[in-house]
Amino acid sequence: MEYLNIFVKGIFIENMIFAYFLGMCSYLAVSKTVKTANGLGLAVIFVLGITVPLNYLLENYVLKEGALAWLDPEFASVDLSFLGFIMFIAVIASMVQLVEMIVEKFAPALYGALGIFLPLIAVNCSILGGALFMQDRQYPSLGEATMFGLGSGVGWWLAIVAIAAIREKIRYSAVPAPLKGLGITFIITGLMGIAFMSFMGIEI
Amino acid sequence: MSTQTAEVVEKTREPLFSKKNRKLITDPLGDSNPITVQVLGICSALAITVQLQQAVIMSLSVLFVLMGGNVVVSLLRNMIPDRIRIIVQLVIVATLVIIVDQILKAFQPDISEKLSVFVGLIITNCILMGRIEAFALGNKPGPTVMDAIGNGLGYAWILLAVALVRELMGSGAISLPGMGQVKLLPTSWFISEGGVYENNNLMILPPMALVIVGMIIWIQRSRNKALIEEN
Numbered sequence: 001m002e003y004l005n006i007f008v009k010g011i012f013i014e015n016m017i018f019a020y021f022l023g024m025c026s027y028l029a030v031s032k033t034v035k036t037a038n039g040l041g042l043a044v045i046f047v048l049g050i051t052v053p054l055n056y057l058l059e060n061y062v063l064k065e066g067a068l069a070w071l072d073p074e075f076a077s078v079d080l081s082f083l084g085f086i087m088f089i090a091v092i093a094s095m096v097q098l099v100e101m102i103v104e105k106f107a108p109a110l111y112g113a114l115g116i117f118l119p120l121i122a123v124n125c126s127i128l129g130g131a132l133f134m135q136d137r138q139y140p141s142l143g144e145a146t147m148f149g150l151g152s153g154v155g156w157w158l159a160i161v162a163i164a165a166i167r168e169k170i171r172y173s174a175v176p177a178p179l180k181g182l183g184i185t186f187i188i189t190g191l192m193g194i195a196f197m198s199f200m201g202i203e204i
Numbered sequence: 205m206s207t208q209t210a211e212v213v214e215k216t217r218e219p220l221f222s223k224k225n226r227k228l229i230t231d232p233l234g235d236s237n238p239i240t241v242q243v244l245g246i247c248s249a250l251a252i253t254v255q256l257q258q259a260v261i262m263s264l265s266v267l268f269v270l271m272g273g274n275v276v277v278s279l280l281r282n283m284i285p286d287r288i289r290i291i292v293q294l295v296i297v298a299t300l301v302i303i304v305d306q307i308l309k310a311f312q313p314d315i316s317e318k319l320s321v322f323v324g325l326i327i328t329n330c331i332l333m334g335r336i337e338a339f340a341l342g343n344k345p346g347p348t349v350m351d352a353i354g355n356g357l358g359y360a361w362i363l364l365a366v367a368l369v370r371e372l373m374g375s376g377a378i379s380l381p382g383m384g385q386v387k388l389l390p391t392s393w394f395i396s397e398g399g400v401y402e403n404n405n406l407m408i409l410p411p412m413a414l415v416i417v418g419m420i421i422w423i424q425r426s427r428n429k430a431l432i433e434e435n
Contacts, residue, residue, distance in 0.1 A: 093291045093294055178422050182433065
């Protein structure tokens with residue numbers, strides 16, 4: 001039950017886009033058509049689902065104060081948490097490289113469509129944000145950290161597919177010229193954020 | 205607007221700057237603003253604009269990391285192999301962010317607490333990667349510093365403007381680092397004290413940051429028609 005709760009919370013209540021604005025850059029840039037948005041969203045779910053548990057292990061067995069005690073009781077006082085940022089980003093960058101190679105090999109059409117944005121998943125704030133929130137919230141087990149990663153990924157995917165669908169339709173509407181493109185996307189995202197706030201407080 | 209004042213300041217302070225270099229600073233303040241036109245660095249820009257003091261600290265941190273990162277990458281630009289350049293850039297930036305994070309934790313613990321994960325997220329702030337990829341990799345350190353200052357300030361003024369509106373309308377006060385919150389509106393105006401004014405709590409909520417940036421984009425693009433997108 002706790003797993004499901006964390007998963008649903010990640011999708012709706014603590015949505016990466018609407019509550020924390022993480023990953024906004026690719027969210028705005030790749031949301032012109034549903035097809036590419038869907039591809040990027042799935043890539044983000046995949047990368048978050050892998051990197052959050054990996055970083056969880058890194059945090060709990062290497063970086064945290066006393067985490068190295070499993071090597072030798074002498075290391076119990078070692079605190080490497082200041083290295084957190086650089087270790088997390090290294091794990092993320094290498095995982096993204098791997099995903100890029102897999103997509104290039106097995107889905108060349110998707111690879112062509114995502115173009116420059118696949119390597120940029122490495123600098124997608126939602127991936128590093130997932131790792132940092134995981135560190136911040138101190139999840140008690142690997143399973144919960146994984147559910148949090150997957151939930152945040154699904155939330156991000158949901159947000160980008162929704163905005164892409166709206167943007168496909170809004171092309172035929174009479175938006176004031178200066179608001180076209182970026183401006184109206186910002187405002188719609190704000191309105192969607194307000195709508196998502198109605199999920200606040202849900203517990204399963 | 206702010207474009208003009210920045211130009212004058214630069215002229216008096218460092219008259220040797222060529223016109224081209226000066227443009228590197230002034231352009232990002234207006235027509236190629238990192239947030240409203242280049243769409244870079246929005247991730248961390250919006251979440252920390254609830255209070256002005258967080259926005260000030262965040263802007264300074266980003267400016268520092270941007271200048272440091274861009275100069276280092278610019279100096280190393282002929283040595284970085286093309287295939288692994290993203291990882292090299294991330295390591296350089298992450299090192300600078302660790303420095304900023306440790307300084308904030310030591311000297312501004314309250315604000316560091318409030319910024320929580322967003323200091324760490326400077327690493328993946330798209331302004332850094334965007335400017336390093338687009339500018340620092342192909343230019344000498346001199347112009348790179350100009351570009352970094354310009355983009356840092358362009359980022360900063362949007363952040364400060366959004367934070368000012370949100371904090372003033374949301375809690376009737378503004379806060380600056382070292383001063384705490386200063387109430388600007390007299391308490392007698394509020395309904396609870398018999399007045400007619402009420403704080404707009406919607407402004408404190410995350411979605412309003414998006415709407416305010418949307419408004420800034422609207423104003424900017426109606427003043428400069430060349431920036432209008434097709435759809």
